[in-house]
Structures are given as C-alpha cells and as structure tokens.
Amino acid sequence: MSRDPRLHPRKQPRQVRAELTRRRILEAAAQVFTEYGYAAGTTNRIAEYAGVSIGSLYQYYPNKDAILLELMLAHLDSGEEEATRRQTGELPGTAEGLMRLFVQAAIANHLEDPRLLRVMVEQAPRSPELLQRVYQFKNERNAHTRDLLRRYREVRVSDLETAARIINATIELVVHQVVAEHEPIDLQRLEDELVAMFTRYLTA
Amino acid sequence: MSRDPRLHPRKQPRQVRAELTRRRILEAAAQVFTEYGYAAGTTNRIAEYAGVSIGSLYQYYPNKDAILLELMLAHLDSGEEEATRRQTGELPGTAEGLMRLFVQAAIANHLEDPRLLRVMVEQAPRSPELLQRVYQFKNERNAHTRDLLRRYREVRVSDLETAARIINATIELVVHQVVAEHEPIDLQRLEDELVAMFTRYLTA
C-alpha cells in the first residue's frame, strides 16, 4: 500500500490534549463539510468551529484533502464493522428476508448524514488511495453477498456474481438518491418495492 | 418561472460572429469541465480553449455558473428530444422488449460523455432553477413510463407509479455508476440482467 505523504498526518500526538485537538478538528470538519460542502468548507472555518487555531490544524493534517480522507476512511471502517456485526447473526429463512435486511441496512446507513456522505462521494475520485479502498470494499461486499445468495435454494439466477453486483449497486444508489434528494417518497414503500423486485429477480 | 438574472446571458448576439463566439465558448467549456472538473476548470482556461479573450466570455455569461447551467439545460433538452423521438416508433410487443429499449437508451446516453455528465450531476444542486427543471423532467418521464407500462397486460404490479420511479431511478443510477466508473463490466450482460430483473419484477 503506497501512502501518499501529502495525505497523512505530520505528527503523532503524544499528549492527551493533542489527541483531543485532533478529534475536535475532525468533528468540526464533518460539521463544516456538511454545512458548506467541500470547496466552501475552508480550513480556517474548520479551525474556528473546532475552537482551535488554524496553525494547530496544520500540525495534524498536511492539507485539506487529508482531513476529508480521514473522514472517509472512518466512514468506510464503520461500515465494514457494521457489516461484520450483521454477519454474525442468524440468517433469514428466505431470500426475501435477506433482501429486506440489505435494503433496511442501506436505508438506515444513508439516513445518518446524507449531506456529508454526498460530499464524500463527490470528492472521492480525487484520492486514488481512497478509490482503491472503496473498490476493495465493494468487491468484498459483492463477494459476501454472492456467498449469502448461494445458500438459498430458491435463488435461481445462473450468474450469482453479476446478480450480487447489480443488487448492491441498485440498493446503494437508489437509496442514496431517494434519501438524499428531497423527494417525498414513502420509505416503507420504497423498501417493499425494492425487496419485491430483488426477490422476483432472484427466484423467478 | 423565476429567472435568476445572475445566471442568464447579459447580451443577445446580433451579429453572426457573436453567435459563433458564444458557441465556441460553450464547446470549450464542455471540454474544459470534462478535462479539469468544475472547480479547476477556470473561466480563463475556458476562454483560452475557445480562442477568445476572457472579456468576451463575460459578455455572454454573467458568471461561471451560468455557463454550466447552459450546458446542463442543453443536455436535458437533447434528452427530452431523444425521448419524444423514441415515443413515435412502434411499441415492443412485450414488457421485456420495452425494458430492453429503456436500458439500451440509458447505456447509450451515458456512454456519450460520462465525465462531463458527472460534473453536471455534482454541481446540479447549486442551481435551484436547474433542480426544478430536472425534477420536472423526471416527473414527466416517470409519468410517461407509467403510461407505457399500463398498456401491457402482463404487467401485474399494483402501484405502477412507484414501479416506474424505481425502474427509472435504477436504470439511470446503475448505468451511470457502472459506465462512469472504470469497472470492467460486460455491458451486454449488464443490459440482460437489468432487463431480466425489471421484467420479473413487473410480471411476477
């Protein structure tokens, strides 16, 4: 893994207050990016929100991109964690139950902070390192989905790999759009229809 | 319709060369935004690409946003035109045929210039006027899709409205993602699987 030195912290905190400062900066960045977007979310504003001088910010982050990168990595990590946590539970008895689990998880995830998520998605292409991680994450999720689908006898599609990719992409994107936009859609109905579509697709 | 004066051309061209200049600027803008993205696609760079002075650019566009807005409106218009053109032809005999038509159109459309499209999608939320138009466009498309679906007896979903929305959103987003990203996916397979999914959903 090639780490771009222009994207990683310059200094490892050694005192407690330094760790606190780091965290305050990161939380402020999340707030500011959410409120103003990436371009208008200036580093000075982040420092101000964090109640910290701009100089302190630059002691821990070599530049603005590095701050967003850390936010993104944190988001990915929490998503991954969530996924493995769900994996340990009982599997639903039907493919429909499985699909419902998927859709519900996506809706919940995107309801969290759609605006910050949007900033992240928009800026992601700027960091090859991040793209690499996102790509890997999606691949693993697709593989995992495929393995889950394989356990259900009712699932009849021949190419589970492609089915898994389409299902995951559809869930992610449709839910993201519908939740992020201000379209007044009934989330319950969205959930039901997506589940129906996937189930019929898989078990036709 | 409220037209924001800060987004519309200051001057109507009266001579041929002025019209030419306008067009050159717009084409250059498409190129520059495609190559550099919106933020790094500076107005000076656009003027340079157009072989025109920066002053000329500002005679026709009051600011940078207005340029992108015009590009977006042009894209929407061409899409609408394409849609009505397709409407005049013969309807396919089966719902599957209809879905294939939809998916093929989306793939073709997105294959055109994914990077410029991406810039547009990212920047769209900045213009309420544009959002309004996009929203209207989607509503009309959904209504149209719903009407088409109604003509097929094999279609058995109860809520055609929601079905139309989900189908259109899925097509647009999945195709956009898969085409725009560099994922090596077989477009033919993508088409087939999407068609299969929609058909089974509709006719289950």
Add this chain to the structure above:
DNA sequence: CACCATTATGAGCAATCATTCAGTTCTTGC
C-alpha cells in the same frame, strides 16, 4: 466612406484561501 453600435481584448483588481512560521504557552520528567 463615415459613423456608430456591436463585439473583442487582456491587464489588472479584489477577494478568497490554503498554508507557513516565528513566537508563545503548556506538559512532562527529573
């Protein structure tokens, strides 16, 4: 040709921002 509206030019202004660094304050270990 002569006149004027239209169009084109591009140096430079003003504002914004990411980032630096010299100096100050705080913590820790002895």
Add this chain to the structure above:
DNA sequence: GCAAGAACTGAATGATTGCTCATAATGGTG
C-alpha cells in the same frame, strides 16, 4: 521548580481566480 520539548497561536504570505473596464477592432448601414 526548571529545562526541554510538545502543542498552540494567528498575522502574514503567496497563489489562484472570478470578474471588470477602459480601450481597440470590426461590421452594418446610409
């Protein structure tokens, strides 16, 4: 309690960029 390093400060810098405006060139018209 005192050095020495760690952490923090914020005015200043330098670079970028959207945009203006005074001036020049061009085209149409009588």
